[in-house]
Amino acid sequence: MSLLDIQKLSLSIHGTPILDNVSLSLRPGEILGVIGESGSGKSMTAFATMQLLPDGANASGKILLQGQDLLTTSEPELCAIRGKDIGMVFQEPMTALNPLQSIGKQVAETLRIHDRSLSRGEAMRRAANTLERCGLPGDQFPLSRYPFELSGGQRQRVVIAMAIALQPKLLIADEPTTALDVTTQAQILVLLKRLVSEDGMALMMITHDLAVVSGMADRICIMRAGKVIEEGAAGTLITESKHPYTRALFEASSHQPDRIQGAHNVPLLQVRNVVRDYALPRKGLFAKPGRHRAVNDVSFELHHGESLGLVGESGCGKSTLTRAILGLEEVQGGEILLDGEPVFAANQPNHKVRRKMQVVFQDPYGSFNPRHKVARLIAEPFHLLETQPRGAEREALIDEALESVGLTPVDKHKYIHEFSGGQRQRIAIARALIIKPKLIILDEAVSALDVSIRAQILDLLADLSARFGLTYLFISHDLSVVRAITDRVLVMQDGEIVEQGETGAVFDAPAHAFTRTLIAAAPRLPDIPAHIGDTHGA
Amino acid sequence: MLIYALKRLRSLVLSLLVASVVIFAVIEVVPGDPAAFMLGINAQEDTIAALREELGLNLSVYQRYFNWVGGLLSGDFGISYTYRSPVAEIVTERLWVSLPLAAYALSLTVLLAFPAGILAASRRGSVTDLSVMGFTQLGVAIPNFWFAMLMVLAFAINLRWFSAGGFPGWDEGFWISMKSLTLPAIALALPQASILARVMRSSLLDTLGEDYVRTCRAKGLSKAQALWRHALRNALIPVLTIIGLQFSFLLAGAIIIENVFFLPGLGRLVFQSISQRDLIVVESVVMLLVFAVILVNFAVDIAYALVDPRLRRGR
């Protein structure tokens, strides 16, 4: 008998169809991975199960939890079910907790709301136990801690503790590790697996990342545009699926663009003993402001035509280093040379050097001024030139840049909101290309994209580098992407480069302990030939 | 917490210092001789000289500033030229009308605005919400002194429930005095309550849309429980800011309303002093009101810290 049985669930919000005849089921103790790209309706399926839908939602079909249809259950009864029979973990741990209440109180609330007779002291004691089970022992993380005193991974543990405090029969996790670093992600996944097996809970794991669920799910369900495309046992689905969308999704996830190695042994970018300090806010009234060393004695070289990866977790200093290289901020020690000239000369950013490099950022939505048309947007780097191209010459350059990234000249008359995320990232690349720089810095440039779009952008980057002899500095937290597109890689931790070398060599035989942890933590798809870190597999 | 409070205290002292310089400077730039200005055109030479002596105008600017600030600190506000009595005495007497009026109005504001704002937000889009929004839209648009006049017409002249103005004094009994402050307080409170209710509503709607409210619902809290236990306290932060600002509006508004109801408060004192060119009184009253406003803003800052642990732990 199924624990959860969703039958022909259709959902529309303010008349817009979101889900179309979705059917899926979970047996007690089973782990179901629900996979889909953005807009597939995977999260809405979860919210429909919780009956926490936005205003204006209209659902039909059946959502049976142990035979009881949640769609026809009254709100007070639903309140009694939520938190007790179904727990839920969310994507964004930074905002999922009440900032004004201690973590102990927030966990204890789950217990007390479902059992009025429970005393405050007893609830707090059991909250402490639950937090300890979730990896937050009371001696290091007292109940009186507030969310702002915890890291993202620790906050996610608190959210999990709130969800499992009453040992529900079903746990729904909606992209629980997407906002976290790889190593933290691995720990949270281990925690979820352990809790599920200890308590015999069923887990509905919703994610865009195939690799995340492939190692833990019993069954997998693939969704696209509000429909269930395919469902089956995890092992057979991954290796044997014949469905074209499923296959395309798997292939895109492990996509390897065709690249021609064009590196010459001539240095283009030289970073020598760079130090970057930040002033911290003052702690006390009379205390001297402290300093935080974000980048500590970093040195490396990047050769003409090379593609160099820079990997590290959030806060490791890679963004700070990027800004220093771009000449946006002055460094406190060392020097940065591009083509032999300093990016920062006499306390002034050096325009002559700057026009040799451009950047592509992560967020395809925040990268463009919404009030300018595409032509003006991608022409912005012309500002760096001594004589700005005008009239027909300018138009020709804009058209050329758009065509080289696979768009058409007509697109220059549009505003940015008329484009999809993938198209925007192409426009961002066009903006970087327009002054024909030697170096393009790709700052998490494909991290926000769905896998199929990401594969296309990676192909485009490989193609452009071959055509224009571009040099890339590829900054990313995603090891599989770095592996696919770079020749050499730098590994950064706490402001320092802890390891560097040929990408293949570093990934196959990491020398530094941190690199080993990083590679071991990265989730893998089982059918990828085990070249990604197989010395540390299992 | 202590560091935070000390920091706020430092900026309080700094604000007061700058405010005193500004007020002193404005009075300093009076065209011509302040003594001649205060006495008017027909004054005798020797009376002006006597007043110059009394005001200490023969001293340097710096000395006069420090004498004035020193006087303020020790409670000596100088002697009023027109009343021939210490400014401190006159002001204290008037303060006992103005401050209770502002406090009365502020309490009414909060008592009206909180329930209205919370009710509107928790039943968004309902008839209740729409009528709260409609009433407050009107309330914001009504000038308080006009509303006061209409109330006098309705409740004092036609219905005779209240007197049309005047203040019996606290010696005549607490309730009688409160009664004579009631119409003025309502007139002051209505527009401010409308603003506050709208702020409360939109702030609460914002917090109700936050991720952590969804988390609470996933724990099994009902909508009402999530609102009262989690959203409300978070929504208070912008509301506190507005309450702080409103106190200064209420104090200033009291100056006008006192004129409608002939209340012997600071407001009437200021206007009389302006028409009699008694700059010493004007200077002191303005400084006093600014002091009150800065003090209230300090209290609001401390209230922030009580609500928000991030400030308490020195962030």
Added chain:
Amino acid sequence: MAEKSILRLALSSRNLIIGLALSLVFVIAGLLSFLWTPYDVTMLDIPSRFQTPSAAHWLGTDHFGRDILSMIMVGARTSIAVALVAVGIGMGLGVPLGLAAAARKDSLLDDLIMRGNDLVFAFPSLLIAILITAVFGPSALNAIIAIGVFNIPVFARLVRGAALSLWTLDYVLSARVAGKGAARISFEHILPNVANLLIVQGTIQFSLGILAEASLSYVGLGAQPPIPSWGRMLADSQTMISLAPHMALFPGLAIVLTVLGLNLAGDGLRDLFDPKLRKART
């Protein structure tokens, strides 16, 4: 958003339509008063004083026999002019200050601007007006200065807050990579993206300005006779309120309707500009 759909949305917003219509009535009345009023507002006509509304005097006459409708029309001119110039002062000084403070966040300049703002907030606008009039004497100009000065920190804060979040966006970073300086970025990228906020806040400050002008002229610190103003009309009516309530009613209604109109228009504009609200409504 394409221009056409903005226009269509504007026409479908009830708040905006009613608000703009109400405000326009008074703007037109004020403009018309330059050319024509039913009666001359400076002419006293003692025999026909205290008349209640009639066909000859639509809104009645005051204690000097002046036509109240004509006075309200001329008063609209005073109110709108004072409030408009005050908003202009606030925006003209506040916006550059806010942009500068955001561009140089945490610098001495930012600190100075923000402390200065706090200080102005400590003086309620009425107090500023009292100080100014105590020294320079009452006049419409001093009322404008008092209200305008109080508007500066409102706009400075608003712009700084919005600009700070814009400065963290990648498109500003791209502009910096393109070698553009803080001033250029502020005008090319920041200002156009805070313009919506400015229009909405401008409408609100405009309505607050009208209220403030009415208060100031009510206590005799605003426009001086013989220039008619709504606030002074109310002050004049106060002693005669039991005798001639219509003298108090109509100028008060004029204030309420103008302010209401501007506030409704402001709300309508905010709904129109805020994509979050727009999405929630459709």
